[in-house]
Amino acid sequence: MSLDFELLKVDPESAARRGRLRLPHGVVETPIFMPVGTAASVKAIAPDDLERIGAQIILGNTYHLFLRPGHELVRRHGGLHGFMTWPKPILTDSGGFQVYSLAAARKISEEGVVFRSHLDGSRKLLTPELSIEVQEALGADVIMAFDECPPAGSDRRYFEDSLARTTRWAKRCKDAWHPEGKSSLFGIVQGGLHPDLRRRHAEELAELDLPGYALGGYSVGEPIPSMYESVSTSAPNLPADKPRYLMGVGTPEDLVTCVGLGIDMFDCVLPTRTARNARLYTSEGIVNIKNARYADDPAPLDPACDCYTCKNFSRAYLRHLYAAQELLAYRLNSIHNLAFFLDLMARVRAAIEEGRYAAWSKAWLEERSLRLREQKERA
Amino acid sequence: MSLDFELLKVDPESAARRGRLRLPHGVVETPIFMPVGTAASVKAIAPDDLERIGAQIILGNTYHLFLRPGHELVRRHGGLHGFMTWPKPILTDSGGFQVYSLAAARKISEEGVVFRSHLDGSRKLLTPELSIEVQEALGADVIMAFDECPPAGSDRRYFEDSLARTTRWAKRCKDAWHPEGKSSLFGIVQGGLHPDLRRRHAEELAELDLPGYALGGYSVGEPIPSMYESVSTSAPNLPADKPRYLMGVGTPEDLVTCVGLGIDMFDCVLPTRTARNARLYTSEGIVNIKNARYADDPAPLDPACDCYTCKNFSRAYLRHLYAAQELLAYRLNSIHNLAFFLDLMARVRAAIEEGRYAAWSKAWLEERSLRLREQKERA
Numbered sequence: 001m002s003l004d005f006e007l008l009k010v011d012p013e014s015a016a017r018r019g020r021l022r023l024p025h026g027v028v029e030t031p032i033f034m035p036v037g038t039a040a041s042v043k044a045i046a047p048d049d050l051e052r053i054g055a056q057i058i059l060g061n062t063y064h065l066f067l068r069p070g071h072e073l074v075r076r077h078g079g080l081h082g083f084m085t086w087p088k089p090i091l092t093d094s095g096g097f098q099v100y101s102l103a104a105a106r107k108i109s110e111e112g113v114v115f116r117s118h119l120d121g122s123r124k125l126l127t128p129e130l131s132i133e134v135q136e137a138l139g140a141d142v143i144m145a146f147d148e149c150p151p152a153g154s155d156r157r158y159f160e161d162s163l164a165r166t167t168r169w170a171k172r173c174k175d176a177w178h179p180e181g182k183s184s185l186f187g188i189v190q191g192g193l194h195p196d197l198r199r200r201h202a203e204e205l206a207e208l209d210l211p212g213y214a215l216g217g218y219s220v221g222e223p224i225p226s227m228y229e230s231v232s233t234s235a236p237n238l239p240a241d242k243p244r245y246l247m248g249v250g251t252p253e254d255l256v257t258c259v260g261l262g263i264d265m266f267d268c269v270l271p272t273r274t275a276r277n278a279r280l281y282t283s284e285g286i287v288n289i290k291n292a293r294y295a296d297d298p299a300p301l302d303p304a305c306d307c308y309t310c311k312n313f314s315r316a317y318l319r320h321l322y323a324a325q326e327l328l329a330y331r332l333n334s335i336h337n338l339a340f341f342l343d344l345m346a347r348v349r350a351a352i353e354e355g356r357y358a359a360w361s362k363a364w365l366e367e368r369s370l371r372l373r374e375q376k377e378r379a
Numbered sequence: 380m381s382l383d384f385e386l387l388k389v390d391p392e393s394a395a396r397r398g399r400l401r402l403p404h405g406v407v408e409t410p411i412f413m414p415v416g417t418a419a420s421v422k423a424i425a426p427d428d429l430e431r432i433g434a435q436i437i438l439g440n441t442y443h444l445f446l447r448p449g450h451e452l453v454r455r456h457g458g459l460h461g462f463m464t465w466p467k468p469i470l471t472d473s474g475g476f477q478v479y480s481l482a483a484a485r486k487i488s489e490e491g492v493v494f495r496s497h498l499d500g501s502r503k504l505l506t507p508e509l510s511i512e513v514q515e516a517l518g519a520d521v522i523m524a525f526d527e528c529p530p531a532g533s534d535r536r537y538f539e540d541s542l543a544r545t546t547r548w549a550k551r552c553k554d555a556w557h558p559e560g561k562s563s564l565f566g567i568v569q570g571g572l573h574p575d576l577r578r579r580h581a582e583e584l585a586e587l588d589l590p591g592y593a594l595g596g597y598s599v600g601e602p603i604p605s606m607y608e609s610v611s612t613s614a615p616n617l618p619a620d621k622p623r624y625l626m627g628v629g630t631p632e633d634l635v636t637c638v639g640l641g642i643d644m645f646d647c648v649l650p651t652r653t654a655r656n657a658r659l660y661t662s663e664g665i666v667n668i669k670n671a672r673y674a675d676d677p678a679p680l681d682p683a684c685d686c687y688t689c690k691n692f693s694r695a696y697l698r699h700l701y702a703a704q705e706l707l708a709y710r711l712n713s714i715h716n717l718a719f720f721l722d723l724m725a726r727v728r729a730a731i732e733e734g735r736y737a738a739w740s741k742a743w744l745e746e747r748s749l750r751l752r753e754q755k756e757r758a
Contacts, residue, residue, distance in 0.1 A: 018713060039699075039703045039705060040696070040699060040700075040703075041703075041705040041707045043699060043705065043706055043707075044706040044707060044710075045707065046687075046707055046710065046711070047691070048557055048687065064703075068699070068702065068703060069674065069695070069699045069702070073674070073675060073695070076675065076677075077677060077693060077695055077696070083693075083696055083699075084696060085691045085692055085696070148654070169469075177667055193543065295448065296455065297456075308425075308427065312426070313463045313464055314456060314462075316448070316452070316456055316462070317419070317456070317462055317463060317464070318446045320418075320419060320447070320462075321419075323447065323448070324418045324419075324420075324443075324447060325419060325421040326422065327420075327422055327423040327706065327709050327710070328420045328422075328423060328424065328425055330704070330706050331710065332425070364699070
């Protein structure tokens with residue numbers, strides 16, 4: 001097995017864990033946030049930027065890469081690492097989530113999912129076996145089992161059928177997977193907001209003894225407190241000696257909260273997507289850099305940040321770039337938002353190491369909430 | 380006077396000159412190509428990229444910056460150097476060319492030009508005095524006199540009236556200018572393809588004894604051989620001891636040719652604009668990276684190039700980025716095209732230093748023409 005996960009420390013007063021994940025392309029210190037590089041590019045950012053902000057592992061999307069440029073082409077170019085010139089670890093998702101959220105005319109059967117490409121409308125079939133084949137061709141350090149992610153509002157009966165199928169698919173993924181290769185397979189626990197279904201599904205998947213486990217199906221529209229409640233009851237059902245990954249989550253507040261519930265890995269398009277929409281995370285709150293109030297502001301975006309953007313440019317310049325639709329705006333904003341998320345995770349890890357995560361996270365969340373409230377009142 | 384121009388060498392068999400231009404923000408080795416940073420940003424490129432590819436001086440556009448974000452705002456933020464965080468020399472144009480090419484409903488009078496902003500339709504008046512005021516507020520190392528650039532097809536009579544006015548405007552610019560400041564004022568010689576008008580205008584402007592002179596009004600649709608012919612007769616009319624700048628020109632072939640005619644400085648949007656349209660200049664010819672033929676090509680864009688793009692990425696990856704409309708495509712393509720132009724100018728300077736520019740440029744132009752012909756035949 002090419003994955004080694006070491007639990008370095010568990011917080012005495014929360015479920016927070018400080019870990020170290022050794023993967024073929026490098027070591028990942030957990031808890032970690034993984035920038036999303038959907039189509040073999042973390043949008044608007046090059047590998048030099050990612051290195052500079054200290055990214056340890058990034059994510060690629062199987063659905064997008066399967067459709068374009070195709071996994072066989074990527075394999076010929078040294079896998080995703082060689083193709084996009086990223087030497088550090090990569091995790092690929094299974095394509096399941098995107099098939100349900102992006103593709104048209106999807107039809108689920110025991111075999112897999114038939115769908116129409118969002119690019120050219122062509123008919124495609126994605127199966128558990130093909131998902132693993134694609135992900136192994138992409139050569140990711142961590143690959144995900146092909147699952148169904150039912151809509152948040154689905155009824156209990158639909159969830160039960162779906163979970164049983166996702167378990168059968170997980171077994172087929174395990175059979176198709178080459179554990180002697182460089183890709184470690186993670187299972188995905190679904191079950192929506194039903195604690196008993198989450199528990200049963202976690203137990204079924206734990207029997208497969210995979211290298212790691214994820215919680216899927218959050219961040220699809222459920223209320224935040226319900227998500228926290230569900231993660232708090234579901235995370236303990238995942239094997240304690242293996243990495244736990246909460247898929248597609250979330251805001252800085254989500255990360256700090258869910259680390260305290262025992263999560264080791266996160267990914268989300270939030271920092272890069274909001275950056276492209278001028279919404280920037282700072283130690284002082286959220287800056288909408290489009291706002292005219294920043295037009296003449298000589299201060300750096302975030303005085304507490306060391307990123308290339310904050311070290312070199314003023315809010316006035318960033319506001320001008322965005323207003324003038326200069327392409328540079330997207331890069332500078334994305335660098336900063338990712339730096340904010342990665343820096344936050346570095347502070348999270350330090351707090352766990354010092355055995356004070358419960359207190360640190362409580363103080364951080366209160367302070368953050370206060371800042372955002374103050375900011376709202378000023379607006 | 381804050382400009383010092385030293386002629387280091389003149390080619391024995393052509394008019395090519397190797398010079399050194401000392402400006403308040405640094406030394407510029409000529410002949411030089413200046414990347415265009417229209418709205419306080421060389422499109423898709425940050426200062427770190429510009430440093431890395433060896434840019435010595437960049438250009439800003441008075442028209443754009445006057446309209447947005449406004450020169451008073453830029454002045455408050457440390458001028459263009461402080462605002463965009465570019466520590467090396469900057470040249471700004473006068474706004475004249477853009478008023479004629481971009482703005483609507485323009486009306487020329489002795490006072491100046493009334494036009495409607497291409498951004499919001501608001502009515503603006505740009506005069507010689509205001510152009511200088513704006514450019515001094517922007518704080519460029521080199522600023523340009525406000526001129527009229529008549530359409531290429533204008534008749535001789537129109538040219539004569541226009542040139543007389545441009546001379547009167549140049550005098551007003553000189554009167555408005557603060558020569559003790561950090562901005563050196565260049566005059567702009569117009570006259571279309573009329574050698575006698577170009578000569579007379581050059582003589583009129585030379586009497587103003589400005590720190591440098593430009594040839595304007597080319598690259599507006601005239602045939603290339605006519606442009607070369609006109610530059611070859613016009614360049615010698617400019618003072619030999621001052622820098623000579625050919626505005627808005629041009630292709631690699633134009634640069635190599637016009638250096639041989641005695642030009643020291645060039646600017647053009649060509650490398651950055653074509654980069655954003657997937658047209659890339661290489662030592663092997665022109666690569667249209669959109670083309671399916673590159674989809675599986677593992678070679679670097681230009682094996683002879685040392686830029687970040689060529690050192691790190693394959694044609695297949697660049698083609699994928701462009702096809703997927705990834706923002707990174709624009710940055711990587713722009714870095715390369717500018718590196719190609721700047722590297723070419725470094726070779727131009729070396730050839731002049733070695734006293735072999737006439738032979739070098741002849742061989743380079745023949746080789747280039749051959750490459751492009753071969754490429755066309757293969758297509």
